[in-house]
Amino acid sequence: MPRAQAPASTVDQAEIDQFSRLGAQWWDERGPMAMLHKFNPVRLGYIRDQVTAHFGRDPKKLGCLTGLRILDIGCGGGILSEPLARLGGKVIGADPSQANIDVATHHAGQAGVMVDYRATTAEALADQGECFDVLLAMEVVEHVVDMPLFVKRCGEMVNPGGLMIAATLNRTMKSFALAIIGAEYVLRWLPRGTHRWDKFVTPGELEAAMVRAGLRVVDERGVVYGVFSDAWQLSNDMDVNYMLTAEKSA
């Protein structure tokens, strides 16, 4: 039974149920989420490098994110939140699925990493007046009901001089072929039903939403999979996976 949602929520209950089913498999690096684990280093590297450059930190230092308040929206099992906390960030991991939050909390406890996990939504946090130096919406905007509204509420939570970084899937024929047919049906990289192509977001749509939310896009980057290296890497090709960094003027 779907939980009651606040009006104007951007959460899609069917999407939450899909991810909640993963349970402990979130953290099995060779399990159903293996591809996300392989994707993790490239997005972590991008976030680290954008954030350290913006805030004048040394990206090679183990505590390079120390003191920064970071929100990871749609944190799932905590695959992104936990590493960012290890780098020193004061990380709040938010996910509407209590099952995901339970998995993430349990894992962080075992790993001895401090993350503030909350079963909540971006809207609820914005309503509470929470603010962050860095707001991350990684692989999230393609899962929400009303993308521009979601981005607007996120923008409210970015401190002046802070950053919002979003990663998502472009809506192109190539992404339909690769991300839906290829990744979910042929290669079985992702559980079937992970993505709905019609909810994918073009860079133009996302940037427009960010601008309306008072943010200025300062970097955009594609991510591609190298068949021979079996690794994801940054690229200028934004046809399928891409990331945007936007700042709020000080």
Next chain:
Amino acid sequence: MEYNKVVMSKKPQSHADRADILIGGGGLAGLALAIALREALGDAFHVVVADPALDRAPGDARASAIAAAARRLFETIGVWDEVAAGAQPILDMVVTDSKLDDAMRPTFLTFDGEIAPGEPFAHMIENNALIASLLKKARETGVDLRTDAVADFDTQPGGIVVRLASGATIPARLLVAADGARSAIRERAGIASHGWDYQQSGIVTTVAHERAHHGRAEEHFLPAGPFAILPLTGNRSSIVWTEQRTEADRIVALPDSEFHTELERRFGLHLGDIAIAGPRRAYPLGLSVARSFIAERVALIGDAAHVIHPIAGQGLNMGLRDVAALAEAVVDAARLGLDIGGATVLDRYQRWRRFDTMAMGVATDGLNRLFSNQSDVLRLLRDTGLGIVDRIPTLKDFFIREAAGITGAAPKLLKGEAL
């Protein structure tokens, strides 16, 4: 003593109750890995090296050929300056194929010993000097050195708990087996090792000679196997002399004067009179490669992962390639906040090293089989084969660069780049 103060302040909280990484084995590979990690990641990254032999006087009579790639690694982690004084560059190399009593040994392969102007493809260094320098550097960089053995370990969610022989228990995120060819950690991790025994031994000793070697290395393919003369500093050379195992044991046990006679028969008189200048010992030769280089929260490096035939002098260099690959995988992961003992890091290390190791194992095994044989057909084959190599400069260049360890997708440390 300003210097000591600095050293003290860099020391980790003595015997902290947990480690990021625990390395079982304080030989060349284990110490080099520990130093590389501390240099790259600093004081916040706790590295323990446990070895029951850490405080024993060094007793290794062997010398090692340090290939250019391995030298770059030592330079990058800051130990090369210390060992450079005792390092003899190999300036050229001569390979001959002959029967023991041939008056002249036909030279069919010569190498200029430089991979780039002014960069010799290898240096000879005595293992004791290298270990002493690595230990000194490990102390300076704050590696937590324990004169203790890894007794047992258990994985648990998020880490691995290592018990030492003294009873100390250290939770870590990754355990590295650097404990040699008969690795107890490898065995405890349930990783089988495949290979075979050559029924040969390598007799190792040091020889002083009257005339200068001018940095020339010689490898004579005698019927029993290769006989290598490797230049050391001063008028000295390190000998690696292959014989059938029973014959090797017999030769090593001979009285000094008879041993000298046997040695001189093979060494020749081209460097003038010779004198035995070190202990002699026979090391059994074998080839073995671990079925996997990784297990849950465990990585194997050096001889614990692979032992190959010393015919091409690649054993230690292979171990240092493991060090460079594992150090880079761990440092990259640590700087992303990832779990350094997780499957992603271990899989990357294994993918990087295992193919290379198999290829080197097969190549050195083939060389040994080709050269340890009295058959005239094989002799003709290898003479023409190597003769062709000698006449094609690009092919020879490839072999030199391969011997120097700088072909392929090399890890950064082997290219002299800091992590």
